[in-house]
Amino acid sequence: MHAMQVLAAAAGGQVVPARAQMATTLGFHIILACFGIAFPAVVLVAEFRGLSRSDEVAMLLARRWSQVLGVLVAVGAVTGTVLSFEMGLLWPGLMRAYGAVLGVPFGFEGIFFFLEAIFTGIYLYGWQRLPGWMHFYTGIPIAITGLGGAVAVMAANSWMNSPGGFTLSHGKVVAVDPWQVFFNRASLYETPHMILAAYMVVGFLVAAVYAAGILKGHRDRYHRLGFGIPFTIAAILTPVQIFAGDTAARAIAAQQPVKFAAIEYVTRTGRDVPEYLGGLYLNGKVYFGLRIPYADSLLVGFKPSTKVTGLDAVAPALRPPAITLIHLSFDAMIGLAFLLLLAGLWALWIWWRRRGLPRQQWFWRLAIACGPAALAAMECGWIVTEVGRQPWVVYHLMTTAQAATANGGVTGSLTAVIILYAVLGVATVLILRMLARRWRRGGPHAGPEAGVPYGPPAAHREPAGREPTGREPA
Amino acid sequence: VITGVVGGILLAGLTLYAALGGADFGGGLWDLLAGADQRGRAPRQLIDDTITPVWEANHVWLIFVLVIFWTAFPPAFAAVMTAAALPLWLAAFGIVLRGAGFAFRKEVETLHWQRLFGAAFAFSSLIVPFFMGTVIGAIASGRVPANPAHADLAVWTGPTSLLIGALFVAVCAYLAAVFLTREAGRRDDHRLRRYFARRAAAAGAVSGALALATLAEIHSSNPALFHGLTHRALPLVIVSAACGLAVIASLATGRSQALRPLSVLGVAAVVWGWGVAQYPALLPGTGLTLASGAAPHSILITVVVVVIAAAVLVGPSFLLLFSLHGRQLLEGESHAEEG
Numbered sequence: 001m002h003a004m005q006v007l008a009a010a011a012g013g014q015v016v017p018a019r020a021q022m023a024t025t026l027g028f029h030i031i032l033a034c035f036g037i038a039f040p041a042v043v044l045v046a047e048f049r050g051l052s053r054s055d056e057v058a059m060l061l062a063r064r065w066s067q068v069l070g071v072l073v074a075v076g077a078v079t080g081t082v083l084s085f086e087m088g089l090l091w092p093g094l095m096r097a098y099g100a101v102l103g104v105p106f107g108f109e110g111i112f113f114f115l116e117a118i119f120t121g122i123y124l125y126g127w128q129r130l131p132g133w134m135h136f137y138t139g140i141p142i143a144i145t146g147l148g149g150a151v152a153v154m155a156a157n158s159w160m161n162s163p164g165g166f167t168l169s170h171g172k173v174v175a176v177d178p179w180q181v182f183f184n185r186a187s188l189y190e191t192p193h194m195i196l197a198a199y200m201v202v203g204f205l206v207a208a209v210y211a212a213g214i215l216k217g218h219r220d221r222y223h224r225l226g227f228g229i230p231f232t233i234a235a236i237l238t239p240v241q242i243f244a245g246d247t248a249a250r251a252i253a254a255q256q257p258v259k260f261a262a263i264e265y266v267t268r269t270g271r272d273v274p275e276y277l278g279g280l281y282l283n284g285k286v287y288f289g290l291r292i293p294y295a296d297s298l299l300v301g302f303k304p305s306t307k308v309t310g311l312d313a314v315a316p317a318l319r320p321p322a323i324t325l326i327h328l329s330f331d332a333m334i335g336l337a338f339l340l341l342l343a344g345l346w347a348l349w350i351w352w353r354r355r356g357l358p359r360q361q362w363f364w365r366l367a368i369a370c371g372p373a374a375l376a377a378m379e380c381g382w383i384v385t386e387v388g389r390q391p392w393v394v395y396h397l398m399t400t401a402q403a404a405t406a407n408g409g410v411t412g413s414l415t416a417v418i419i420l421y422a423v424l425g426v427a428t429v430l431i432l433r434m435l436a437r438r439w440r441r442g443g444p445h446a447g448p449e450a451g452v453p454y455g456p457p458a459a460h461r462e463p464a465g466r467e468p469t470g471r472e473p474a
Numbered sequence: 475v476i477t478g479v480v481g482g483i484l485l486a487g488l489t490l491y492a493a494l495g496g497a498d499f500g501g502g503l504w505d506l507l508a509g510a511d512q513r514g515r516a517p518r519q520l521i522d523d524t525i526t527p528v529w530e531a532n533h534v535w536l537i538f539v540l541v542i543f544w545t546a547f548p549p550a551f552a553a554v555m556t557a558a559a560l561p562l563w564l565a566a567f568g569i570v571l572r573g574a575g576f577a578f579r580k581e582v583e584t585l586h587w588q589r590l591f592g593a594a595f596a597f598s599s600l601i602v603p604f605f606m607g608t609v610i611g612a613i614a615s616g617r618v619p620a621n622p623a624h625a626d627l628a629v630w631t632g633p634t635s636l637l638i639g640a641l642f643v644a645v646c647a648y649l650a651a652v653f654l655t656r657e658a659g660r661r662d663d664h665r666l667r668r669y670f671a672r673r674a675a676a677a678g679a680v681s682g683a684l685a686l687a688t689l690a691e692i693h694s695s696n697p698a699l700f701h702g703l704t705h706r707a708l709p710l711v712i713v714s715a716a717c718g719l720a721v722i723a724s725l726a727t728g729r730s731q732a733l734r735p736l737s738v739l740g741v742a743a744v745v746w747g748w749g750v751a752q753y754p755a756l757l758p759g760t761g762l763t764l765a766s767g768a769a770p771h772s773i774l775i776t777v778v779v780v781v782i783a784a785a786v787l788v789g790p791s792f793l794l795l796f797s798l799h800g801r802q803l804l805e806g807e808s809h810a811e812e813g
Contacts, residue, residue, distance in 0.1 A: 067581075070577065071577055071578070071581060073530065074530065074573050074574065074576070074577030075573070075574055075577065077530050077533060077534075077573055078533075078569050078570045078572070078573035078574060079570065080537075081533070081536065081537060081566065081569050081570075082566050082567075082569070082570060084537055084540045084541070085540070085555075085562060085563075085565075085566040086566075087544065088540075088544060088551055088552060088554075088555030088556075088562075089555050089559050089562055089563060089566075092552035092553075092555050092556045093552070095544050095548055095551055095552045095555070096548055096549050096551075096552035097548070098548075099544040099545060099548030099551055099552070099769070100545055100546075100548050100769035100770060100773040101773075102544075102545075103541055103542075103544055103545020103546070103548075103769075103773065103776075103777070104545070104773070104776055106541045106544075106545070107541055107542070107545060107776065107777065107780040108780065109541075110534070110537055110538045110541050110780070110784065111780065111783060111784045111787060111788060113534050113537060114531065114534045114538070114784065114787075114788040114791070114792075115787060115788060115791055117530040117531040117533070117534050118531045118788070118791040118792060118794070118795045119791065119795075120530065121527035121528055121530060121531055121795055121799075121804065122527070122794070122795055122798060122804065124527070125526060125527040125804035125805065126798065126803060126804055128805070129802075129803040129804070129805070130798075130803060141791075173769070173770060174770050175770050175771075175772050176769075176770055176772045176773050176776070177772070178772070178773075178776045405555075405556060405559070406556075406623050406624055407556060407559050407624055407625045408624070409559065409560070409625065413563050416563070416567065420567060420570060420571075424570065424574055427574065427578060428574075428578075431578055431581050431582065434581070434582065434583070435581060438583070
């Protein structure tokens with residue numbers, strides 16, 4: 001692929017609005033995907049505690065979280081469908097050439113998605129009439145298929161970073177080795193990185209809700225447990241994630257050196273490469289960054305003499321755009337990860353000293369910040385890997401411009417998507433806040449509201465066949 | 475042979491989506507038409523109860539069909555997604571509004587928010603099947619070119635497309651009304667049973683009329699497809715007509731045992747009738763056939779393996795879901811915290 005061809009292809013297509021739209025829809029859906037991957041396990045931990053210790057507070061948390069899960073899974077199911085459509089609607093060139101290869105991981109993802117949807121239906125609506133432990137067991141497949149779905153989708157994404165497992169003849173795929181497609185080199189580090197991220201995002205976000213309550217003075221057992229379960233899970237995984245991320249960065253240095261050069265502002269190939277914290281990249285120079293001599297070489301190969309590939313290794317047209325964005329996103333991700341680590345260590349220290357939760361107001365402020373911080377770190381990670389792969393959609397094989405649709409209406413669909421998703425995002429947050437308000441108003445044992453659509457006022461409501469069971473937390 | 479098998483898998487997925495997902499869309503249509511708050515309360519409650527635990531699982535058939543389509547027949551997938559982009563975008567947005575509207579409506583308390591989200595759910599239940607129907611119509615009428623550069627209104631706004639879009643809406647309404655009749659019968663709610671039986675018969679009659687109109691239109695506009703439908707696929711066409719008449723007859727006599735299987739068989743016969751009639755063409759009128767448009771052999775083998783794995787894992791899970799739902803064990807909604 002010649003630089004000129006890349007430029008020529010980029011000029012005519014709809015690649016910029018198509019990329020913007022993919023970024024919007026993927027950036028939105030990934031939040032819900034995190035909840036699909038990780039939240040069921042968090043709910044199950046609470047339910048397990050509730051069942052095994054007859055802990056009614058844990059049981060109440062599990063029920064309420066599963067109601068939140070119901071809302072988020074529904075929104076995730078439909079925004080995920082939009083992505084399936086977009087594979088063809090925005091990237092017909094990619095699908096025409098490599099649809100058969102990409103179909104392998106997505107086929108497996110389909111199975112996991114089916115099982116997830118089926119058991120979610122059973123779990124969410126089986127609270128009343130399925131016996132306690134049986135209800136718990138119907139939730140196990142959701143947690144497992146969430147992981148399976150993540151593995152499959154990450155296999156597809158990492159294949160684009162590390163394409164292999166197929167034979168080309170005259171530019172057409174003629175044979176495919178599904179095993180090699182699924183377990184490509186990049187999937188080995190991308191997949192654990194994303195699964196850990198999902199658990200951290202969910203853990204820190206859910207914990208942040210209860211941290212806010214505790215900061216307001218609600219230090220009851222309901223809030224402490226609601227904070228403790230998700231926060232513990234997320235905090236334990238944070239150091240694991242930092243290790244996984246570090247491994248991933250070194251693998252990228254070896255396998256996608258230009259992406260790595262953009263991440264670390266490596267302008268010229270060489271040894272003794274410095275590390276920049278922050279800074280702007282303009283016309284091949286780094287401004288305002290904090291320069292740490294030798295650090296980048298040390299991080300890549302553990303000695304200053306390690307040679308690191310620079311952006312100058314390829315023609316300008318083959319370098320990623322928005323190098324400053326890539327670098328700052330990477331720095332933000334790392335910085336936020338250490339903030340999350342700090343919060344975990346703080347809680348661990350207090351727990352070690354006196355078997356309790358911290359009393360300092362500043363800890364609770366930090367714990368609230370950890371929710372959005374984890375989310376922002378994950379989004380930054382996606383910006384790094386996706387923008388960093390540009391101009392390629394399939395690394396070294398197909399440019400994003402070649403993949404993009406030639407249809408002129410992408411600006412239209414982009415506008416529609418931005419409006420639709422803004423409304424959807426606001427509505428989702430408002431619905432969750434409304435649920436929280438309703439629960440607060442009713443105290444820890446709030447009753448149900450109108451489950452009946454278009455129901456008349458409460459006074460006229462007939463009992464809609466809901467018999468209380470022995471497990472009611474009344 | 476294997477391209478035929480994979481083509482069959484695609485049709486089977488489409489059939490299941492049409493039957494299960496279609497009924498959920500139809501539920502939204504009846505919700506739309508259920509009238510004012512008080513009057514529409516009972517049917518809306520039944521629709522909500524029936525759809526709630528299953529719609530997401532039923533919706534996955536669409537993902538399944540999309541993935542199999544792009545995996546097994548990538549060039550045809552790219553062609554359809556390019557040429558018929560507009561109705562597909564509208565269908566995708568409709569899917570978002572429907573799912574979110576349905577999920578949100580259950581959670582909000584005040585009537586005007588319930589109305590708003592309910593309207594999003596119900597109205598998008600109308601537009602999604604319509605636009606999907608126009609895309610199927612575009613393929614069937616041979617208007618999707620093999621290598622389109624741009625989207626084109628003419629691809630999906632032909633009379634066949636619009637008729638099939640309308641037919642999809644009517645069939646969704648028909649399936650939903652039949653399922654709801656059966657459900658009301660099982661709950662011994664005779665008033666609702668009659669309510670939906672009337673609507674099932676009406677929607678069945680409209681579906682039949684639209685099917686005949688489509689057939690007549692195809693007769694003049696698309697002789698090849700008409701020939702296929704009246705020769706190779708004739709048994710299936712007869713089966714679908716017979717099923718439709720049998721359903722309307724048993725609705726009239728008040729019997730409801732075989733209602734669901736008959737209505738599903740009727741719809742399945744229509745889907746397979748289309749597939750058999752246009753076989754072996756993939757995009758009629760382009761020379762792209764199941765064989766020439768297919769992915770490499772190793773991929774088709776993988777598709778078959780995935781489908782077998784799906785059948786082994788997903789089949790029993792679906793049976794579990796439907797049987798628990800059928801025994802009304804999934805009605806304690808997650809937010810029923812009374813005590």
